[in-house]
Structures are given as C-alpha cells and as structure tokens.
Amino acid sequence: MESPVVLGLTHWVYLCGVIAIIVTLVCRANVVAPAILATFATVFAFSGHFSTALEAVFFAPLTAARELFNIFLVISLMTALLNALKSINADVRMVQPFKALMVNGHVGYFVLGFVSYVLSLFFWPTPAVPLIAGILLPAAIYAGVPPLGAAMCIGIAGLGTALSSDYVIKVAPGISAKAAAVPMPLVADKALVLSLVTGVVAFLIAYVRIRRYIEAPDVRNLERWESLEVTANSTLLSTKGGRARIRRNKPQHASVGDGGHGGSTSRPVGVAPRDLLTPTQERWSRLFAIVIPVSFLSIVAYMVLPHVIPGFKGASGNAAAALVGGVAGLLMVAVAAARDYRSVCRRTSEHITEGFVFSFRAMSSVLPIAGFFFIGVAGTAAPILGLPAGVPAPGLLADLVKAGEHLIPHDKFFVSYGILLAGMVTGIDGSGFAGLPLTGALSGALGRAVGLDVSTLAAIGQMGSVWTGKTMTAWSALAAVASFARVPVLQAVRHLMIPVLTGLLVSTLVAIVLW
Template sequence: MESHVVLTSAHWVYLCGVVSIITTLVFRANVVAPAILATFATVFAFSGQVSTAIEAVFFAPLTAARELFNIFLVISLMTALLNALKRINADVRMVQPFRAVMVNGHVGFFVLGFVSYVLSLFFWPTPAVPLIAGILLPAAIYAGVPPLGAALCIGIAGLGTALSSDYVIKVAPGISAKAAAVAMPDVADKALLLSLITGGIAFLIAYLRIRKQIQAPDARHLERWEATQVTANAVVTPAAGTSRARIRRGKPQHASVGDGGQVSGASGSRALLLSSRDLLTPWQERWSRCFAIVIPVAFLAIVVYMVLPHLIPGFKGASGAAAAALVGGVSALLMVAVAAARDYRAMCRSTAEHVTEGLVFSFRAMSSVLPIAGFFFIGVAGTAAPILGLPAGTHAPGLLADLVKAGEVYIPHNAFFVSYGILLAGMVTGIDGSGFAGLPLTGALAGALGRTVGFDVSTLAAIGQMGSVWTGKTLTAWSALAAVASFARVPVLQAVRYLLLPVVSGLVVSTLVAILIW
C-alpha cells in the first residue's frame, strides 16, 4: 500500500505533544499542563492564528465533555444510589451473600475478574461496569481486595480481554475483517485466542503486583472505601475520627448508643457499618432488608433483558448506549425509592443531595481528564473540527491516522517486523480512547502488508485489533477506564500507570505467539 500522506507542521507538533504527554505519564507527573500547551501549539500550527489557538484551549475540553458526559452521568447516578443505600445500611446487607463466594481477597479478585469478563463479553463494558460496580465491587472491597486491585481487575478482564475480542457481538472483528478484506470468523477466532493470552498475562502480573495489599475480610474496608474521595491524580481520605461511620460488631437489631457514644448491641460474628444517623427504626430495618434484595434483583433483571435478544429472535432488548441508559435510569429510580423509604417527608431534599453528591464525585474524579482527552480528540477526524476552528460540516484532518499511514513505509517487510509494526500502529490509533476508531486503519494495513510479505492477513488484523482496543480502553485515562477508576475510587492516572506494564507485556507475548503458530 502506497502512502500519499503529506505531513504538515501541525502533524509534527501534534506528534511532539503525544510524546510529551506519554513521557510525563511515565514520570508520574500530572499531564494536564502539557495537554493544554500541546493543544495550543497544535492548533496554532494548523491555523496560524493565535486567537484560534487560544479558543481551542477552551473548545478541546468542551468537546471532550460532550463525548464523555454519558460516563459522568452513569457514575453520578450509581454513586447517588450507593449513598442512598448507605443511609439505611442496605449496602452492607447487600454484599453479605457474596461472602460465601468471596471468602477472602484473593478469591474475590479472581471472581471479580471472571464476572467482569463474562458480562463485558455479552454486553460491552459500558453497561456492564455499572452493574459490576453496583453489586460485586463493594463485595470485593469487603472481602479484602484493594480498590486499586479491583480497578485493575475490571479493566483487564472487562475493558481489555472481553472487548478486544468482542467475540459475541462481533463489531470489532467485523470492522477489522472488512478493512482487511478477509473472512470475519477468521479474525474473530484469532482475536479470541490473542485476547485470552494478553488478558491472562496482564491479569497474572497485576495480581502479583497487588497481592501483598490484599487483606482479610472486614467491614472496615468498606467503610474506608465509601469515605474515600478521589481526583484523577490523588486519593483524599478523611482524617482519622472524622468519618461518620463506625464499626459495630454484631447484628443490627436493638442497636443503642452506649457510654462514650459507642454502639452496642447483640453480639455476633458479622461486622456491619453503622453511624449515629444509621440507628434505624424497625420500619427502616425492614426496608433495609428489602432493598438489599431488590437492588441485586433489579440489576439481574437488566442482565436478563440484555441477554434475551440472543435467545429470542426478534426481541429488541437493549445494548450499547441504550443499555447504559437503562442502568442509569434504574439507578435513579431506585435511589428515589430508597430515599423515600428512609424518610418520605425528606425525600425531595435527600434525593437532591444524593444527586448533587454523585455529580460532585464524578466531576472531582474525572474533570482533569477533559483537557487531556481534548488534546487527543484533535487527532481524530470525527471530533477535531470544532477544536480546530473549522466551520460546521467541514471535513477535519485525521492527524493521528495520517501519522500512522506515513510511518507504514518504514516497517521492514518481514513477518516479525510487520506484526509488531501493526501492533504499534494499533496502539497509536488507540490513544484517542475509542479503541474501535483505529480498526479500519489497522485492518487496511494488515491487508496490504500481509499480502506483500506472505503472512496471514487475518492474523495481522487480529494483532492490530489487540493493540487498538487494549490501548484505547486500558491505557488511556479518557476512555471507559475513567468510569472503572471512579467506581473503584482510585485515581485514573494511577490506574493507567499500573496497567501499563501488564498490558504491554501481554500484547508483546500474544503477538509473538501469533507469529509462531500462524
């Protein structure tokens, strides 16, 4: 395939910006400032106008906010529901049944990974992650899985392993196969094996890195986790003694406040979280037990609703963005119901408080991601126009795709270099955070280079798919990983740094396996 791309000064400035941000990430520094400066420099190089470049510093995060607000909203509504459940202690009751399975943090880590993989394989991570966060994530934290470990687990199993193969819905292998002009089942089958190899290696490395942080099951883990506030770069925890929640050993019945403000009551082996405002009336206790059952059943019903199209021909169901909206809507309605059950007279006030707390939490966790995402959106043709100051309807250049196409001619024409060249091309196109946007390019490169060197084209297309999706979904802070990190209450940039070694190691090994066996 011949390259007809002409690289301009804007391409080179954009490339320098990408390198500077990646370098800053490697050195564990905040990348917001480099992203803002790179946005200004790139747009100035493209337009030659200072005013347009200054405006781009505003329009870039605004464009990112439009693209990512669905993630903000789902995080907000799920957080609001969790806060409402905390007020009637239903969050602790809800996770109790999972103790039979998650007997400790080590088992909890693998159970969380397995469920994340299965749900994401069938429904994609967008609707699956909130379901996991609503039920299994608190149970895993209770069992002793550290929040960072939970984020790595869901990211690798759900966003990476499941989505990179997309073996059930088959959107990703369909795009790759069409661009490479090969049969879709050939790409899908190879992508499945490569995704399992990559995911298995990444999962093992991540587990080995966090295993020493795994602790024995204790309700205090859940208390500390629920009290945690995060930003994209840091964790903010309340000072000792400032948390409203206390630990009480024993069953919740007949609770009373004893001398010194300590909670006393019937003895028992289970640990539950209570606070001074959580000493519930018998009526509230009944609702607490009710919602501990209703919440999992409601989310299970959503799962069933999304599965039915695979079982009943013609059944519409919900998938993708519609499924995520369904999860968010159910969360909002349940939050109102829980608020009414606690105190129907204060329902309006408490509902507004929970929604506000959820929005504040999501913006605190993700707001600094917007300038970073805005810079990378300059390189994507579909989102670059408003940032570059182009009129509506004007076709914007794809700076990122152009750079990859221009670099294709420098890949040596033998199977080894072509395979890793396609992998690198996929990883570069994946940094826009989509994961799927680069598949037409990697598929086309696979078709051209594979036939030139006599290497299996479907294998190269699968390798490119691995690089694009894994990078887009697990190594970029402005992708669905931001939602995973927010639900787990860990800084998203910290999650990216911890995922870098496991994911890259898995991709390198799986590509080598593909070269050897195909």
C-alpha cells in the first residue's frame, strides 16, 4: 500500500506559483514575471540556498529550451521556406487550387479543421502542424479565415480532438488503461466519443466567436498575414521605410489602412509590393507551387502507409517531425537557387536567420514559463532544483494531486469532475501525456471504491490532461500552431480557454449520463 503524501513548504510555494500564473493569465497580463519569481521562490524553499535559487532562474528556461528546441527548429525551417516562396510569388500560386474548395472563410475554417483532425489522428500533431502550415494554412488565410481563428481551429481539431483520443496510434489510451488496470479498447472507445464531444463543442464555440472577423477571399489577406511578426503578447505589422503598428491582444482580422473591409482597392499599410519576376523565375514559381504541396503530401503518404501496409516502417513521432523539417530545409535552398542562383548562399543564410528570429520572437518568452512548470515534473526538475546526477527529483504536481484525492466526495459527479480536474492539473506541464499514469491510477482507485466504470473515469482524466496540456498551455505544441498562424501564443491560450473548458464540462457530463 502506498504511503500517504506529505506536503512540505516546497509544495505549497509551488502551488501558490501555479495559482499566481493562472490568475495572471485570466487577467490577460504577461506571466513571465510571475513565472520567474515563482521559480526563484520554489527552488529557494526546496534547497534553502539563495545561490541555488538564483541559478534556477537561469537553469529553468535552459531546461525548457532543451525540451522545446525541436519546436523552435521546425518553426524556423518552415518560416524560412515560406519566406523563400514569397520571393518568387509561389506562396500565392500554391493556394490557387484550394480556392475552388475554400470558397470563403466560413468553409475554409471547417475544411482546415477537418484536415487538421485527420492528419493529426494518423501521426500526431507534431509533424502534422508543419504540413498543415505549409499546405492549407495559407489557403485558409487567403479565403478569409482570420489568423487567430486558424490557430484556434488547428489547436482544437488537431492538438485537442485528435490527440486526446489518440485512436489510431493508441499511446494515450494504452497508458491510461495500464495505469487503471482495465482493457485498453474500453478506454480507447470511450476516449474517442468524449474527444469528439469536446471537440465539436469547442470548435463551434470558437467559430461563433471569430465568424464576424471572417473576410472575403482576397490575396491581400495573405499579404497582410505574411507581413505580421509576433511576440508572445503582441502582433507587429512590419513596414519598410515607414512606421510599424502594434496590435496588442486583439484578433488579427481587420485590414490595416482599409477600415477592416476587404473591398478597398488600396494596398494595406506595411505590405511591400511583390518583386517583378523574369520569365524564368515565373516558370520556377509555377513549378514550386506544385512541388511544395506534392512534397508534403508525399510525406503524409509515407507516414500513413504503416497503417495500411503491415510491416512498412514509415515514420512517426520525432522522426516524422524531423522528416518534415529536413524536406523544408532542402526545398528552401532549392527555391532560393531558383530565385537567383548567384546569390543562393546569401539568400539561404538570410532565410534561415529570418526563420530563427521569427521563432525566437514568438516563443522566447514561453521558456521561463515552461521552466517553472517543469519544476513540478519529476523527469525535468532535477537540473532546475540543483540536484546532482542520479538523485531523483520530487514530482510536485503529482504529489499535490494525490494529496487532494481524499477531498473528492464519493459521488459519481464529484468523482468524475474530480478526475477531470486532476487531469487538467497534471496537464499544465504542457506534455498532456505525462499525467496519464496518475489519472489512470486515480481512476482505478476511485472507480472501484465508489462503483463507477473505471474505463470511463480513465477516459475523462485523459481528456483533462491532453486538452489542457496541448490547448491551454503556451509552452506546448500550441506555441508552434500560434507561430505558424502568426498570432501571439498567449492570446491563443486566452481565446481557447472558454471553448475548451466548456467542451470538457459537457463531455464529462455526457460520460456520466452514457456510462
């Protein structure tokens, strides 16, 4: 029998830090300062050494950078490719075939969501998001979907709905079922239903909230979007030779300089005119407008084939993300050479630099926040707490959830929503999967104690953990989605909270009624 969890000063200080960050988020303020102060206070409470706490302020974002650099790199390479495509106008040509399907922003929103769900269901969002960003996101923006709406759409459909069920790859239900000691298919089937309920509710609420910002299809939508630069809290419309305009914490939906209507004939402020191309460059532009989608669709097929052909190796997870990034890098060099082979070395360097500047501008402030939450996870806390190699780190988050287990009344409503809350608490580390062993174990213990279906509780906990970790934390894959959509990641988090929380509450109620 497990010994009861004893909460010490470190646990309480860490909990106060979590609450402070959540309150700051709700108040729509930047959470970097609270995260840094909470990191210092937590490590000081743990070690008792002032110097160790000071070092933690450095080691926390450093640890987060190690964990998240793959996201930085994929963003950088895909942004570099997009900038290269802009130089030969292939980005505009590439979206032309989707005009027949995405006849307007309303249709584009739902098409983007459906494709995001299907791709993410088969090989997880990490490699799927760059593919969507490279193929469909520009088409959706052209059709009139606002950038914030696109980010919410991909986040809800891909990171939330698809990954929370993980019905094809079945890693998440496998972890939950093993911890709960129930057959995996029972958890997988219930998780699929609950993920769809949560996703549909969140998706429709998000659509209602952004539909009035949807514009008419226009190439200027794409040009304005490509001119945006983002940080965690603001959007900058870059200008050449003029003043820049900063929009803080507002959806990027209105045209700049045209009163917010797509019918103006004037060029938006800050959008530089496209360079004139030679006949040879025009031919290259048409070629790459075909090559880019075909290349990424080939990667899609390569990832899907293992599910169709037994024994076919394919690629998944980190390997799939690396494949996407590698292809993007090579294509970027090829496009730069097509633009002007004599300056390919200079242009390639410029595109790579622009890509990294873009990714670090968008995500750098996320690192101190992620670093604080990594203190609560046993697998990442050791270097931040100053522990020597081989010394296990405490799992502060897991301890807090276990310690509060006895406070949940033995009623099916309280137990179900208690498991959901436990999943949400463990999900704030940004992983989504790290808390599944805990929610599974709690489901097994509480479900058998009060006579509730254990597989149902495990599926509910899985929903809370994955949806929170992937759609309501700025230090998860949502940062990549927001960066590709060119919207502030903290803004995306704030706008996703109401749709996702509503979806989780509704799906948990559905689980109680159905099972």
